[in-house]
Amino acid sequence: MSRRAVLAATAAAAGAAALPTAAQPAPTTRHRVAIVTGSSRGIGAATAKRLARDGHAVTVNCVANRELAAGVVRDIERAGGRAIWVQADVSDPRAVQRLFDENERAFGGVDVVVSNAGVMRLAPFRDMSDEDFARMMDVNQKGSFQVLREAARRVRDGGRIVTLSSSITQLRTGTYGPYAATKAAQEIYAAILAKELEGRMVSVNALAPGVVNTTLFTDGKTPQQIAGFAQRTPHKRLGEPGDIADVIAGLCSRDGAWINGQTVFANGGIV
Numbered sequence: 697m698s699r700r701a702v703l704a705a706t707a708a709a710a711g712a713a714a715l716p717t718a719a720q721p722a723p724t725t726r727h728r729v730a731i732v733t734g735s736s737r738g739i740g741a742a743t744a745k746r747l748a749r750d751g752h753a754v755t756v757n758c759v760a761n762r763e764l765a766a767g768v769v770r771d772i773e774r775a776g777g778r779a780i781w782v783q784a785d786v787s788d789p790r791a792v793q794r795l796f797d798e799n800e801r802a803f804g805g806v807d808v809v810v811s812n813a814g815v816m817r818l819a820p821f822r823d824m825s826d827e828d829f830a831r832m833m834d835v836n837q838k839g840s841f842q843v844l845r846e847a848a849r850r851v852r853d854g855g856r857i858v859t860l861s862s863s864i865t866q867l868r869t870g871t872y873g874p875y876a877a878t879k880a881a882q883e884i885y886a887a888i889l890a891k892e893l894e895g896r897m898v899s900v901n902a903l904a905p906g907v908v909n910t911t912l913f914t915d916g917k918t919p920q921q922i923a924g925f926a927q928r929t930p931h932k933r934l935g936e937p938g939d940i941a942d943v944i945a946g947l948c949s950r951d952g953a954w955i956n957g958q959t960v961f962a963n964g965g966i967v
């Protein structure tokens with residue numbers, strides 16, 4: 697073997713030894729750090745609180761509802777956890793960098809990123825406005841890309857990345873077209889990013905809830921329409937934010953390591 701080949705082999709072996717392996721798994725959730733975008737309310741707030749309960753220091757994020765974000769932080773602190781909140785619009789790339797910078801200043805790095813911030817505007821194709829279409833693209837498709845790009849740069853070895861899709865990618869209900877397309881993008885993002893992060897024991901997945909009892913789902917629907925969706929699930933109820941947070945927490949735990957590059961459907965069986 698040439699001297700150059702020996703040096704390359706030695707360097708590769710040293711690098712491999714530094715990474716978490718099956719024999720030396722990723723650290724437990726204790727003392728890990730999580731960023732959850734869109735965590736002032738709904739699924740994000742439940743996820744932030746659940747990850748804090750599991751031992752993560754958490755950066756909470758909002759775009760407008762600062763009081764709600766501060767309330768999530770207070771709840772986490774009251775329960776003995778550590779958290780900060782950062783107002784940052786995920787559709788703005790500089791704001792996303794600032795979100796990660798402020799997390800790093802507070803907690804020293806990041807192990808878990810949940811790209812959860814999202815908006816939904818519904819209309820049949822013929823009535824969908826340019827503004828509503830553009831906002832969904834900006835927040836859901838471009839915003840989540842920007843969060844995942846920053847996660848790809850900064851998540852520590854052994855980390856977890858989860859991005860929120862939706863079971864609407866399978867249900868394909870009328871009026872959901874552009875929204876569903878932005879959610880289908882998350883499934884592609886997760887599958888490809890998982891491969892790009894090979895060798896670092898970082899697992900990346902899309903999580904696709906069904907109908908969940910948050911204002912994103914209930915706004916603009918009649919009680920009859922909401923009850924109709926609930927009746928379509930075998931469990932005869934809407935999902936609650938905590939149902940989704942539980943599944944995200946599982947993916948982010950040590951036990952979730954082997955689920956990688958997948959779309960996980962958490963929808964009570966509606967599809």
Ligand SMILES: NC(=O)c1ccc[n+]([C@@H]2O[C@H](COP(=O)([O-])OP(=O)(O)OC[C@H]3O[C@@H](n4cnc5c(N)ncnc54)[C@H](OP(=O)(O)O)[C@@H]3O)[C@@H](O)[C@H]2O)c1
Pocket residue numbers: 733734735736737738739740757758759760761762764784785786787811812813814815816835839860861862863904905906907908909910911912913
């Ligand atoms: N609810 C469902 O039935 C359902 C089903 C499938 C998938 N999902 C997905 O799950 C995720 C969470 O949904 P949810 O139902 O919990 O929604 P939600 O209750 O409406 O909460 C949305 C969260 O996102 C934040 N947000 C919105 N635009 C943002 C932006 N540009 N930058 C940063 N944060 C922003 C909001 O912050 P502010 O409070 O400051 O506005 C809020 O914290 C979304 O990606 C959604 O597509 C939801």
